[in-house]
Amino acid sequence: MPRVPFVDSDLCTGCELCVETVPSVFQIEGDVATIIDPEGASDDEIQEAIDNCPVEAISWQE
Numbered sequence: 853m854p855r856v857p858f859v860d861s862d863l864c865t866g867c868e869l870c871v872e873t874v875p876s877v878f879q880i881e882g883d884v885a886t887i888i889d890p891e892g893a894s895d896d897e898i899q900e901a902i903d904n905c906p907v908e909a910i911s912w913q914e
């Protein structure tokens with residue numbers, strides 16, 4: 853199974869940076885980001901969102 857991104861809603865501040873970076877994968881739902889399509893972008897694009905998250909709320913799950 854491919855690795856998929858995971859958002860820790862306890863850490864997410866809803867800053868929307870990941871949504872702006874990869875809108876095909878991340879959307880804001882309520883006050884936090886959620887994954888709408890874990891395979892909606894390349895690993896490199898998702899990694900960019902992971903690297904840019906200011907509170908390190910996004911991680912890979914195997």
Ligand code: SF4
Pocket residue numbers: 859863864865866867868869870871884885904905906907908909910
């Ligand atoms: S970049 Fe991080 S803190 Fe901002 S909305 Fe995405 S997961 Fe939440």
